[in-house]
Every structure is written in C-alpha cells, then in structure tokens.
Amino acid sequence: VSEVNRQWLLKRRPEGNLSEADFEYKEADMPSGGLKAGEIKVRNVGFLCAPTMRNWMDPPSKNLYPSIPLGQPIMAPAAARVVASASEGIAVGDRVLGLSTWQDYAVIPGGGMRRPTLIPEGISFLEGIGRYGLNPMTAYFGLLDVGAAQSGETLVVSGAAGSTGSTAAQIGKVKGMTVIGIAGSKSKCDWLTEQCGIDGAIDYKSENVEKRLSELCPKGINVFYDNVGGEILQAAINNMAPRGRIVLCGQISSYDNDESAEGPRNMMRLVYGSIRMQGFLCGNYADRFDEATTQLKSWTESGQINYREDLRVGFENLPNSFRSLFDGSNIGTLLVQIDDSATETT
Amino acid sequence: VSEVNRQWLLKRRPEGNLSEADFEYKEADMPSGGLKAGEIKVRNVGFLCAPTMRNWMDPPSKNLYPSIPLGQPIMAPAAARVVASASEGIAVGDRVLGLSTWQDYAVIPGGGMRRPTLIPEGISFLEGIGRYGLNPMTAYFGLLDVGAAQSGETLVVSGAAGSTGSTAAQIGKVKGMTVIGIAGSKSKCDWLTEQCGIDGAIDYKSENVEKRLSELCPKGINVFYDNVGGEILQAAINNMAPRGRIVLCGQISSYDNDESAEGPRNMMRLVYGSIRMQGFLCGNYADRFDEATTQLKSWTESGQINYREDLRVGFENLPNSFRSLFDGSNIGTLLVQIDDSATETT
8 A cells, every 4th residue: 555644743832822733744654563562553534623632732841731742743622434443342343433633644642541441333533523423422411420510500611612512511511500601702602591501601701700690690500610720710710509519521621822821819718609510521321421422412303402513524624623712713523534434334 | 693794705806816805804793684495504614715706706798797886795615504495306404515605694596507516525625615615526427428438549638737736637647548748846746746747847937848749649638638728738739639629627727817818820720620619617517526525535535536625714814815826835625614513524
C-alpha cells in the first residue's frame, strides 16, 4: 500500500490564543510495523473537536492531563474503522470510538480508561462520535452520577448552549429538575428556553450572573454543572444550597490563554454548606457507555433532547474547525468528517 | 434567684486581627421567661475555643455560617448542665454538648444540626467538650466518612498539630495509612513524628510545602485533610493522586484577617484527576456521635491517640484565651472551664 497518510502535527506550543501557525500539515508514510498487545490500527473516519484538547497542547505539567509531543499528530477523540488489531475484544472491520490522532491512519493504545470502545450496531460513525458520543455521555454521567441529580432540585449549567452543556440541561428537564442555563449570547439563551424547554437562561455577556442566579434560584442551586470555571464558578458557589454538588466538567474560560483562572475564593462556604466539588472524566464510566447510549437514544427519539451539530468535511479543515471552538462562532457539537464512510452504521 | 449572669458580648466586628476591644464584659440578670418547644436552659460549665468561631464574628454573609449579633454573647460550643428543659429527650440535670453562648446561663435552641446531645455517662464535662468533643469527632467523621480513607493510602493533614488535625493524623495511623503532617514549627513537627507516630512532618514556616509533599508522597496524596486553606491547599492540590479526596474542614489561614484567601487556581487538575473536594460539618453526623465517642475512647485507652489540652480556668479569661488560637501560642485543644463541676462524670 503506497497510500499517503495525511497528518496535522503540533508545530509549536500555542501562546495565548490558538493560531494557524501552531499546526503543520504533513504527508507521511502509512504507519507500519507490528502492533503491541492491546493496540489497534484504525482508519480514522471522523473527529470530535473537544475544547479540552486545547489543554493537551500545553507543555507537560502536573495537571494530570496528557501533553501532545511537539512534532506529533494532534491527539483527538475519533470514530474509526479497525484495520488491524492486537486487542482481544476488537476485530478487523469493527467500528470504534477511541482517543486517536489527527491522521488518516493511526495506532491506538489499548487498556486503561482510554481504551477504545465499540460503536453499537445501527449507530453511524458520526452519531457515535457526536449525537451519542463523548460529550453527551459526559453530560449523562456527570449530571446523574457525579452530581447525583434528583427530581425537584434546581440545576444550573454553564456553557449551557454547548455540546455537553445542552445535553446536561435537557437531561435535567427529563429528570424533573428546574434548570437554569448560562450561555454567551441572547440567541443561545433563546434556543435554550424556547427550543430545549429550559426554565431560564442567563446571558453572561450582558447580565450579572451572580445576581441573576440569586433571582432565578431562590432556594439555592442544588447541582451546578460547570463547563466554564473562573468567575462563573465563583458566582455559582455564592448561590449554592447546602449539600449542593458542583460537577467540574471543564474550565473553558481558562483554556485558550496563558493564565490559570482564579479559583473560587470562599472555601468556607463549601465547608459550612457541606458542598461537594467533584472533577471527573467520561472515561471513568467506560463500562457503562452502552447504558448511556441506550438512554440518550431513547430520549432523543422521543424528542426530549435537542441536538445541534456543526459538521465540517475534509481533513484540511481540522485546525481551523478546532479554533472556531474558542471564538464563539461554533454552534453545536463540532465534528470533522475525513472519510466518506462516516454515515455507515455497520 | 438573684445570681449574676456573667456575659462576654461581641462589642464590635473585628477588623483584621482580633483585639481585646472587640469584646465587652457585662453582668446581666439571669435569663428568665418560659422556654419555647425544643429549647433548654443550661448552666455552662466549659467552653471549647474553636477557630471557626472567628468567622461567626463577621457580619452576616452568604457564606452559610452564622453571624453573632452585635451586643449579644459570643456563640460557642459548650459542655453544660441542664437547669430547665422544653426538649423531649433532655431532662433537668442532664449533661449536654451544645452550641451555647459565653455566659453563665444560656438558652439553647433545639432541633436541627445544632441540637444539643447528651454527654455519655462516665465522661466528664471537660472530656465531653475536649478529648472526645467536637474537634476529635470532626476528625473522625471527616477522615473516615468524607475522606473515605483506606488502609495503605497516603494521608496529608494540614494544621496537623492542632486539636482536630492531630486526631485526624493519628486515626490515619490507626487505619494503616502513611501519614504526613503540616504544622507551623519544628517542635510541633517533632511532636507529630516522635510522640504521635506520624510518618513525616513539614514545617510550613521554614520549608517549601509543595516540594516537600512531592518528596514525601511519591505516589501522590490520596486524602488531604485541610484545616488551613490558601497556599497550603494549593500545594496539596498540586500533589493529589488521581481519585484523591480533599476534606475541607477549615480554612484557618483566612479567618483572622479581612481578606478571603485565594482559592485553588488549577481546577483542571481536579477534573483530570477525578478529584473530590468536600466541605462538611461535624453536626451532619450528630446521629453517630456515640459511635465516634466509643471509638475515640477505645483508641485513647489503648494509647493510639495522643491528646494535648490547653485548659484555662475562669470566665474572665474567655476572650484572651480565644485570641491565643491565632497567634500560634496555643498548643492543644483549648478549653475554658467556668464552673467547678467541670470534672463531674454524671
């Protein structure tokens, strides 16, 4: 096989906002050589652009997330077709979700929290990485397991119009909660209240978030699902109800710049409120992905979960698509399809 | 009865460090009038000086802790003898632990998390408020329940030579953990390692806490029991192991000044490490106080828990005793005995 293996490499560590010059295009040889036990080789079909990948472009740190080596392909969640396997549960021809890299063909390591999982029959590659993919599953486990959300409680979601946030907010409604979303424009807020059935929305760009939260959540916030961090996390902490739970899903306010967001300042409120703040990763729940997919599919088919997708096509569009996550121009789950098989369901 | 009821009132809101002039001595009439349902009237016998009382002297805030009204007696945990009762489970003559006030005779409200609890037979007033009182019980529930401490794990305790911290550290040893303490002097560190059997101690006044933690906890911190907050909390977060638990017990670094301590800055470490940070109050566990007392008594009698007490005598010494919590001069659980019956055990 003399096919070219297209790649997008991390050319340099981004400083401040991401720039086109942080990435380098390369046409490499096909990955060759044998696979180590547990590894699989895949043909990548579609990639999810997830904000947290921006963290992976930072230098190695003590922050427990991976650091993409300079000159190597960008690491990214992908839907892919297996072309070779040294993994016991995975065969050639299987369709998988995995932590892959921005190239046509990639080797994915096995084992651990990031092991590849099979895309269920009947769900396309794009649905597997998008509509029922990591973002909505993150929302599912974060809200119900980490947040221990209960019917009748008040849920606040930051980044609520985003891919993960909008699912968390709508699962809250399915579960009988009062749900308030925080988002970055009037149109995003309108979509949440008018299309998604959310009880209230706060535009953080034009409203005082802390004050609006106290008005919209008179009994306090029982669960805060946080995708944003920084000042919005602080505003929520100041409105948490006793025994409240803060689900730390992401901190997008601090990803695309060089400063670490200020942390919450009044820890004594957490002490006296017996408030829990808990970080988590979707991968912690890899054993329960099928449960999440089944639930999300059922809620989607009954019209209870609205979903917006921003599908881009073409390998060449990967860096620019990813960058649009941070300038506010992207609406919905951002996918980049790089192979025509993306809608196949078996 | 024409006995005088001595009182210490909150004269003004402390600004910066506590001052003698923040308190006012008064000789008042005995509290009279009927009791509301659930209330009891007590003869206070001894008070616990707890650092968190400093927070209660602040103006009312959204921080979920109580604010002592200006001109009213200082609120404080006390061991007391019941002289009148409108509470179903409590009779005249009973000995109780409760959230009382700095005066000879006080009315304590019933119900809720702060309801009075009986001091078990055979345990003196002083033991009830000190050796087996709120501080060690806080350590017990915080470490084992909130922190879910497990044998073989690494525990770090800040404020480790203090009343609560030293108990938490020693319970960690009883449970088979590797225990590192952080304290504010060489002699406190020596006491921890030489007398209490703690595996290592860090003097935060002369050592780089973050660096020392990484040396002493090569596999990371599984449980961080935090009494201090601020920069020490940050140093611990930077050394937490994945799935670690941070027990938010107190934030003494920020009590006795007007600034709110900076919060932890790298929340993404909590996300990627699936780390839990949880506030709590001992009162959450009021139903299990007997269990804690029984356990603490057994470990104390078998020599597994060292205990240091700083017992002061005399009602007039209340404000000055309390202030010594914040200047580093106090060693051990700080009690003020105001009645000769303090050693009675029935």
